[in-house]
Amino acid sequence: MSSLWRNLTRSTAAFSPFCAGAKLSSLQLRQALVHDRETSVFSVNFSRKYSEKRFNVPPSAEFVARVSGIPTMAKLPFQESTDGLDAAFVGVPIDTGTSNRPGARFGPRQMRVESAMLRAYNSGTRAAPYESLMVADIGDVNVNLYDLKDTCKRITEAYRKIVATGCIPLTMGGDHTISYPILQAVAEKYGPVGLVHVDAHADTSDVVLGEKIGHGTPFRRCVEDGLLDCKRVVQIGLRGSGYSADAYEWNRAQGFRVVQAEDCWFKSLAPLMAEVRTQLGNGPVYLSFDIDALDPGFAPGTGTPEIAGLTPIQGLEIIRGCHGLNLVGCDVVEVSPPYDTTGNTALTGANLLFEMLCVLPKVKHY
Numbered sequence: 001m002s003s004l005w006r007n008l009t010r011s012t013a014a015f016s017p018f019c020a021g022a023k024l025s026s027l028q029l030r031q032a033l034v035h036d037r038e039t040s041v042f043s044v045n046f047s048r049k050y051s052e053k054r055f056n057v058p059p060s061a062e063f064v065a066r067v068s069g070i071p072t073m074a075k076l077p078f079q080e081s082t083d084g085l086d087a088a089f090v091g092v093p094i095d096t097g098t099s100n101r102p103g104a105r106f107g108p109r110q111m112r113v114e115s116a117m118l119r120a121y122n123s124g125t126r127a128a129p130y131e132s133l134m135v136a137d138i139g140d141v142n143v144n145l146y147d148l149k150d151t152c153k154r155i156t157e158a159y160r161k162i163v164a165t166g167c168i169p170l171t172m173g174g175d176h177t178i179s180y181p182i183l184q185a186v187a188e189k190y191g192p193v194g195l196v197h198v199d200a201h202a203d204t205s206d207v208v209l210g211e212k213i214g215h216g217t218p219f220r221r222c223v224e225d226g227l228l229d230c231k232r233v234v235q236i237g238l239r240g241s242g243y244s245a246d247a248y249e250w251n252r253a254q255g256f257r258v259v260q261a262e263d264c265w266f267k268s269l270a271p272l273m274a275e276v277r278t279q280l281g282n283g284p285v286y287l288s289f290d291i292d293a294l295d296p297g298f299a300p301g302t303g304t305p306e307i308a309g310l311t312p313i314q315g316l317e318i319i320r321g322c323h324g325l326n327l328v329g330c331d332v333v334e335v336s337p338p339y340d341t342t343g344n345t346a347l348t349g350a351n352l353l354f355e356m357l358c359v360l361p362k363v364k365h366y
């Protein structure tokens, strides 16, 4: 630690753009920051260092250039394990379960890049996730791009370790296949869970091209394995042409609440989410958000787009409507950067993950 910094810390309890009651003048603050930048290596965890806070905090772009550094999620510190973490961003870079356009293997990487826009507070909901939770980016599951079933085993093993201590995984997909092996680990820990599944598709096909494992089948497999509390499952945003007139018959027969996209058109989803909270109650809940739930006009970078989907505003209403639920894991899947010419799909995915972080249990709200 620099002598200038020691001198400054003697004269003040703490300072940072996030810290109320800072005693340093802004000139002194900038001098200290510039001094540190000139005399030490770049620090990803810049603002925690300067605020002496207990929790990791994304550095403010007022002091650290957005485009600098190794692109972790929200520019949070990277650590190799979940030690001490309440929640962890983790990537699962596969697209080998995809039925149409590939590219979701690049989703975690691109969401990390676009997440440089994410700040520490939620201005809309006044959530302050970094004031009560310890969060870091723990990197990616080491997937096998040549063997989807082996990848599923690797995912389950990795998530067993993540959830073992109660750490909540916030997953960057990857195609939707990954939710099945993730839920295997989650249900081992918590028992059958409720599910908020936001998607253009039901993802409950039985067999596709002779295969049981793929991005169209994860929730069928979850039901077969008893991983879901089926009376506490809601699917939102389903749409598009089907293989029969009632494409969601099987889902309703399991006890799922199916909210088709047509039932979402032209309206706020806040009232729906009030009902969902009642239905799902206090038990553990997993939130899975396929980016193709959103209209491809907003999120074109995805594997199997369907027209006339949800708006980003409705996406936020769904996630914010999960506040109060006992969320034990969340994912954003199917972001496919090669089809995302502006980066806005990945940017949207990164923001959805931030919104998920903001509704986790124990997050402080002002």
Ligand SMILES: [Mn+2]
Binding pocket: 176, 199, 200, 201, 203, 215, 290, 334
């Ligand atoms: Mn899906």
